[in-house]
Amino acid sequence: MSQHLPILQVVVPLLAAPLCIFVRNGRAAWGLAVLASWVSLGIALALLGQVGTGGVISYAIGDWMPPIGIEYRVDIVNAWVLVIVATIGALVSPYALVSVEREIDARRIPLFYSAYLLCICGLLGIAITGDVFNVFVFLEISSLSAYALIALGRDRRALTSAFRYLVMGSVGATFIVIGIGLLYSMTGSLNMADLAQLLPGVWESRTVRVAYGFLAVGFCLKLALFPLHLWLPNAYTYAPSPVTAFMASTATKVAVYMLLRFFLTVFGWHFSFEQMELDRVLLPLALVAIVSMSLVAIFQVNVKRLLAYSSVAQIGYMVLGLSFATVTGLTATLLHLFNHALMKGALFMAMGCVMYRIGSVQIGAMAGLGRRMPVTMAAFVVGGLSLVGVPLTVGFVSKWYLILGALERGWWPVAVLILLTSLMALVYVWRVVEVAYFREYQGEGDAREAPWMLLWPTWALVALNLYFGIDAGRTAGIARQAAEVLMAGIGQ
Amino acid sequence: MTTELILSLVLPVVGAALILLLRGNPNAREAASLVTAGALFAVVLRIHGAVRSGAIPEVVLAEPIPGISIALEAEPLGVLFALIASFLWIVTTAYSIGYMRGHHEKNQTRFYLFFAFAIASVMGVAFAGNLFTLFVFYEVLSLTTFPLVTHAGTEKAKRAGRVYLGVLFSTSIVFQLLAIIWVYAMTGTLDFEPGGILRGVVPVPDGVVPVLLGLFVFGIGKAAVMPFHRWLPAAMVAPTPVSALLHAVAVVKAGVFAVLKITVYVFGIDFVSELGASTWLMWIAAATIILGSLVAFTKDNLKARLAYSTVSQLSYVVLGAMLANSWGVIGSGMHIAMHAFGKITLFFCAGAIMVAAHRSEVSQLGGLGRKMPVTFAAFFIGTLSIVGLPPTGGSWSKWFLGLGSLEAGQVGLMVVLMVSSLLSLAYLMEIPLKGFFGKDAEVADHHHGDSAGHEGHGGHDGHEDHYRAPPWSLAAIVTTAAACLALFVYPEPFYRLMAMVVGQ
Numbered sequence: 004m005s006q007h008l009p010i011l012q013v014v015v016p017l018l019a020a021p022l023c024i025f026v027r028n029g030r031a032a033w034g035l036a037v038l039a040s041w042v043s044l045g046i047a048l049a050l051l052g053q054v055g056t057g058g059v060i061s062y063a064i065g066d067w068m069p070p071i072g073i074e075y076r077v078d079i080v081n082a083w084v085l086v087i088v089a090t091i092g093a094l095v096s097p098y099a100l101v102s103v104e105r106e107i108d109a110r111r112i113p114l115f116y117s118a119y120l121l122c123i124c125g126l127l128g129i130a131i132t133g134d135v136f137n138v139f140v141f142l143e144i145s146s147l148s149a150y151a152l153i154a155l156g157r158d159r160r161a162l163t164s165a166f167r168y169l170v171m172g173s174v175g176a177t178f179i180v181i182g183i184g185l186l187y188s189m190t191g192s193l194n195m196a197d198l199a200q201l202l203p204g205v206w207e208s209r210t211v212r213v214a215y216g217f218l219a220v221g222f223c224l225k226l227a228l229f230p231l232h233l234w235l236p237n238a239y240t241y242a243p244s245p246v247t248a249f250m251a252s253t254a255t256k257v258a259v260y261m262l263l264r265f266f267l268t269v270f271g272w273h274f275s276f277e278q279m280e281l282d283r284v285l286l287p288l289a290l291v292a293i294v295s296m297s298l299v300a301i302f303q304v305n306v307k308r309l310l311a312y313s314s315v316a317q318i319g320y321m322v323l324g325l326s327f328a329t330v331t332g333l334t335a336t337l338l339h340l341f342n343h344a345l346m347k348g349a350l351f352m353a354m355g356c357v358m359y360r361i362g363s364v365q366i367g368a369m370a371g372l373g374r375r376m377p378v379t380m381a382a383f384v385v386g387g388l389s390l391v392g393v394p395l396t397v398g399f400v401s402k403w404y405l406i407l408g409a410l411e412r413g414w415w416p417v418a419v420l421i422l423l424t425s426l427m428a429l430v431y432v433w434r435v436v437e438v439a440y441f442r443e444y445q446g447e448g449d450a451r452e453a454p455w456m457l458l459w460p461t462w463a464l465v466a467l468n469l470y471f472g473i474d475a476g477r478t479a480g481i482a483r484q485a486a487e488v489l490m491a492g493i494g495q
Numbered sequence: 496m497t498t499e500l501i502l503s504l505v506l507p508v509v510g511a512a513l514i515l516l517l518r519g520n521p522n523a524r525e526a527a528s529l530v531t532a533g534a535l536f537a538v539v540l541r542i543h544g545a546v547r548s549g550a551i552p553e554v555v556l557a558e559p560i561p562g563i564s565i566a567l568e569a570e571p572l573g574v575l576f577a578l579i580a581s582f583l584w585i586v587t588t589a590y591s592i593g594y595m596r597g598h599h600e601k602n603q604t605r606f607y608l609f610f611a612f613a614i615a616s617v618m619g620v621a622f623a624g625n626l627f628t629l630f631v632f633y634e635v636l637s638l639t640t641f642p643l644v645t646h647a648g649t650e651k652a653k654r655a656g657r658v659y660l661g662v663l664f665s666t667s668i669v670f671q672l673l674a675i676i677w678v679y680a681m682t683g684t685l686d687f688e689p690g691g692i693l694r695g696v697v698p699v700p701d702g703v704v705p706v707l708l709g710l711f712v713f714g715i716g717k718a719a720v721m722p723f724h725r726w727l728p729a730a731m732v733a734p735t736p737v738s739a740l741l742h743a744v745a746v747v748k749a750g751v752f753a754v755l756k757i758t759v760y761v762f763g764i765d766f767v768s769e770l771g772a773s774t775w776l777m778w779i780a781a782a783t784i785i786l787g788s789l790v791a792f793t794k795d796n797l798k799a800r801l802a803y804s805t806v807s808q809l810s811y812v813v814l815g816a817m818l819a820n821s822w823g824v825i826g827s828g829m830h831i832a833m834h835a836f837g838k839i840t841l842f843f844c845a846g847a848i849m850v851a852a853h854r855s856e857v858s859q860l861g862g863l864g865r866k867m868p869v870t871f872a873a874f875f876i877g878t879l880s881i882v883g884l885p886p887t888g889g890s891w892s893k894w895f896l897g898l899g900s901l902e903a904g905q906v907g908l909m910v911v912l913m914v915s916s917l918l919s920l921a922y923l924m925e926i927p928l929k930g931f932f933g934k935d936a937e938v939a940d941h942h943h944g945d946s947a948g949h950e951g952h953g954g955h956d957g958h959e960d961h962y963r964a965p966p967w968s969l970a971a972i973v974t975t976a977a978a979c980l981a982l983f984v985y986p987e988p989f990y991r992l993m994a995m996v997v998g999q
Binding site: 392393394395399400403406407410411415418419422423425426429433437441472473474475476479480 | 557558559560561563627630631634653660664665668669672673676677679680
């Protein structure tokens, strides 16, 4: 049984998804989704445990040996990403029950859970597979289900934002598949480990370099690196609350993982940084993303949109860590994948609670909520502090490694910039806090505390924010180990 | 001793919980405050005893990032700060009982609650065992004092709160945190070590050290070195006991204490003085001393004048640290203590005048001293201590700071110290002089009319009560004023501790 965990990781949500449609009942579908997502989390944790002790797991699908057959290959890097996706998936699914009943038409609810599980399956699949074409397949599964999830939002603008995401996402996916095709034409292989062996022989060819370019643009579209982020703010703003919480914490993270996996494992450290000089492209883009998007976030009046812009800025931090091209920088990137998932998940879930009670997430409408919904707003405050990077939250740990990485390279202006943008984060978080705590409630409805079913997953994430902020030994250890694995590449 | 260290953090938090539990019964609630404050002082005294006999108790509470821990450690300088803060907490609590009731403040439970939290964070700052811990408690202190600053809840208070958090957070995040991570990137440790941790690992000729020191001095916004002093006068919208303890003692002293501690235990004074790394900062501190005094002159509002006087006096401590020699450091540490007692007396008096006579401007104080002789006499003693005249404790710290500047070969700074003493004499002495010898000011007195608020502390009834400070407050004022005098004769405990810091 335990040797089949890699395939079960993908198959469990994949099979549960159509079952959700067959049961035709919202609550039953929800039960299935919760079950499948928690089983996925169990598998992901088990895999992390296995690679932590036993090294790399290689699983040949249908016993077709790689490089001909499809290989699932789990090392510490993707085990880490699997845990991130599965954790968020497992916490969002119980949260969805109440929230979805309020935000989505009743007859579409089974469809929602089906799409949700497919999305989880796609993201887990991208993370676990060791085959580049398989990456593309799972990318399409996750993207198509994501478009559907966003379009389920009740606000009609959800449709246009989903369509916009579809267009941009398809362009990205097409670029990626072109890149993969070019690699195949040069090497005749689709297996990542095999490619890593074959590529150095054809490094000099223009085709490989063009493939690299296509892949870079494709990944950056999917991970919403400035200026390819335009699909993200609307999609996050108008999607149903649980969808936003899930997507913001996982989809872009998996895209960052794809980028790391292709550029560091498949192409290799040497090729990416010494021949293609990837850092020269990523560093300025990341800096512009961080500064400009933090600035834009300050002026938003819709809190979900504010957080969405903040996400684009935070993605900038992850890319920035990579552009340092050092172990510390890469550790910061991998750590922030996890930490940012925790903080944004908590924040978007808190906003879901607000949406549930007062039907709006405009800053103006949130006046007085500090008194009316103290538990929800306290979650927002802690999540916000984490976003700012206050000590004893996970945000601080990420910032610490990021700034340490910048100083190691001697790039102190970058370090100053990181700190300045933390202040910008303080400003946009503070705007919400001030309205919620220092103004009187003005709406007429009864804004009571959100239901317990929404609060406990939110606070579970908040608690993780604090726990891994106070004791970051394990997460930082895994991130560093993963960074070292990525830097070493395969077979060296 | 580690139990006592942990207790010093836990006790105020327990006190806060008690305050919350007893919120229905104001007398019991205040009793809880007083008892916790007394217990905390007793604990700090025990730690003091151990440290005086040469022990350095330490305890690690958590390790958030591998290699970077939240650790407490009691060394002489921290003990000095903790002693002052915990002792003055008792006095201030007594004072607050009179003030808050006499002034009919709202939300008193919240007030005492966050007061207790603030003291817990001050203990954390005092006993921080490394830079990271110091940073954490420094930030917690800003957060826990925010509700106190905005206590009144008015638009003005909110604006002040924004300035307060804005300045303190931006300086600490942009400068201080950068400096901390920089230190870690170079040395791989954040621990406080006698003699510092930078010698030998920092590239000296690059001029890194002066910049790093500057990042710390400006990054510790609570030290109110210009141009980052604006938050301090803004925070004066707080109720007077808050201004008294937090903005004459705990918060601002946490700032200058951190500057001193970092100079001594991270940089090492010998290292700093060999490089001359602090010369530029000496002059910025000197400028703050003079400019702060000059601005104080222009303020008619009593609390605003005291606030700028604080800005000026804080830079004495910073200056002492930047002198980077034994006398300077001793003077610096002594000034933390002496200024605390002097300035808290002045703030207490300002509050008493406000509660009893409803006057807040200096120009309204004429003749008031004849009606409130004890208060104005205390103000006079406090003034002497701030100026640095015998027979008050303030003369000792000025003495050592003067010695320090001569040893550093900076005669110009000696002049600055003298000029600033004259200035502070002029702007502070005006108040008792006016009070005792001035003409009665024409002020439309508005009686509060109800004596109900005074019954709680068994005070006096009717209009005779009008010019009498609440007895609880008066007791506090007399205590701190007496302490100013006592410290002239008996500065020994603080001197011993500082001598241990510089290894004498």
